[in-house]
Amino acid sequence: xxxxxxxxxxxxxxxxxxxxxxxxxxxxxxxxxxxxxxxxxxxxxxxxxxxxxxxxxxxxxxxxxxxxxxxxxxxxxxxxxxxxxxxxxxxxxxxxxxxxxxxxxxxxxxxxxxxxxxxxxxxxxxxxxxxxxxxxxxxxxxxxxxxxxxxxxxxxxxxxxxxxxxxxxxxxxxxxxxxxxxxxxxxxxxxxxxxxxxxxxxxxxxxxxxxxxxxxxxxxxxxxxxxxxxxxxxxxxxxxxxxxxxxxxxxxxxxxxxxxxxxxxxxxxxxxxxxxxxxxxxxxxxxxxxxxxxxxxxx
Ligand SMILES: O=C(O)CCC(=O)C(=O)O
Ligand SMILES: [Fe+2]
Numbered sequence: 433x434x435x436x437x438x439x440x441x442x443x444x445x446x447x448x449x450x451x452x453x454x455x456x457x458x459x460x461x462x463x464x465x466x467x468x469x470x471x472x473x474x475x476x477x478x479x480x481x482x483x484x485x486x487x488x489x490x491x492x493x494x495x496x497x498x499x500x501x502x503x504x505x506x507x508x509x510x511x512x513x514x515x516x517x518x519x520x521x522x523x524x525x526x527x528x529x530x531x532x533x534x535x536x537x538x539x540x541x542x543x544x545x546x547x548x549x550x551x552x553x554x555x556x557x558x559x560x561x562x563x564x565x566x567x568x569x570x571x572x573x574x575x576x577x578x579x580x581x582x583x584x585x586x587x588x589x590x591x592x593x594x595x596x597x598x599x600x601x602x603x604x605x606x607x608x609x610x611x612x613x614x615x616x617x618x619x620x621x622x623x624x625x626x627x628x629x630x631x632x633x634x635x636x637x638x639x640x641x642x643x644x645x646x647x648x649x650x651x652x653x654x655x656x657x658x659x660x661x662x663x664x665x666x667x668x669x670x671x672x673x674x675x676x677x678x679x680x681x682x683x684x685x686x687x688x689x690x691x692x693x694x695x696x697x698x699x700x701x702x703x704x705x706x707x708x709x710x711x712x713x714x715x716x717x718x719x720x721x722x723x724x725x726x727x728x729x730x731x
Contacts, residue, residue: 436606437623438633443467447522450634454523454586458609459625459635462519465590467630470513475592477508478554478655487558495643497561503673504552504657505682505690512686514590514657515549523634524586524659546662546688546695549670550585554592555643557600557652563645566605566617569658570637572667577613577638585637585660591627592653600646601625602633602654608640659689663699666691679715687712 439453443464453460466474481501488494504511515521524547531544550572568575570584595601603622608615617640624644625633635641637658646652658667670690679687687693694701694710701708704717 435621435623438604438606438625440631443519445519447519447526450519450523451526454527454634454636457606458639459604459606459633459641461625461627461631461633463628463631465517465519465630465632466513470510471630474508474510474513474655477510478504478592478653481507482554482556482653491562493564493567495557495561495564497558497646498643499556499558501554502552502668504554504655505549505670505686506674506678511552511657512683514588514655515659515686515689516683520586520588520632520634521659527583527586527636528659528661530582543696545697546693546699547659548662548666548691548693549689550658550660550664550666551668552657552673553655553668555654555656557643557646557654559646559649559651561600561643561646563600563603563619564642566603566619566622566640566642568638568640573637573660573664575637578610579638582661583609583636583638584664585658587635587637587658588632588656589625589635590632590655591629592655593651594629595625595627595631595652595654596648597624597626597644598646598648599650599652600644600648601627601652603642603644604633604635605640609636609638611640662691662693662695663697676715684712687715 440461485499485501488498528547529544531542533542573584575584589602601624605621692711692715700711702711702714
């Protein structure tokens with residue numbers, strides 16, 4: 433039986449094409465996802481963040497020859513280009529924001545869930561690092577499979593250096609997003625997400641994958657981020673990761689994506705003058721933040 437493979441689409445593909453392949457295969461590669469000065473600057477910003485990271489503390493999952501740097505919206509202004517990329521954000525919206533119908537008394541109402549950034553991480557696998565166990569990233573949410581109603585996450589892995597079998601490209605099992613929770617992932621079922629610098633793998637949280645073995649003589653750097661359903665807890669706590677002075681300088685859409693949004697299902701509201709308001713209203717109110725001692729002396 434031949435193995436399923438990963439499709440690579442050109443950077444000018446449509447959101448519909450991207451979504452169709454992700455829903456069929458569990459993932460897709462987008463060539464030339466980020467190029468030019470945006471890519472160069474992001475790479476510099478990520479390299480600077482990584483400079484303060486040491487190797488991982490255990491070799492089962494995080495890797496003792498792997499450096500990781502998170503809190504990337506606090507440290508890399510060019511992350512905005514990644515999260516607002518029309519193919520990533522567009523596909524995340526189409527895949528995750530599936531409306532649900534609920535009753536409020538006799539009123540039938542449709543609610544569309546919010547989405548949010550759930551984690552960010554630069555992952556630098558050094559020579560000699562063995563492969564990571566195959567896993568599903570939606571394990572953080574204890575997601576059960578198959579879930580015919582909805583997916584919880586659309587993950588990105590952006591190649592900041594070349595991804596080949598030798599350098600430790602992410603290993604993926606196409607089609608595994610449809611498996612139940614009893615089926616065990618086997619290494620022979622994986623394919624390598626081979627990518628040129630600047631290309632990106634988009635895959636859903638239920639797709640089995642894992643970092644590869646780096647048998648080359650140079651580090652492999654990938655930048656990963658999860659866009660998740662807004663009604664589940666963030667894996668990496670963005671409220672604590674992005675300081676207010678940086679948060680306030682980000683575009684409003686990114687503030688919302690970092691979790692500063694309430695949506696139609698009242699998630700994350702804050703009381704203000706007896707009203708349940710969106711945290712964004714709170715963020716935009718310096719008085720409130722000052723009274724909490726969070727922006728002393730700002731502006
Ligand atoms: O580094 C990689 O290629 C994959 C890493 C990964 O899947 C993880 O740490 O959850
Ligand atoms: Fe993972």
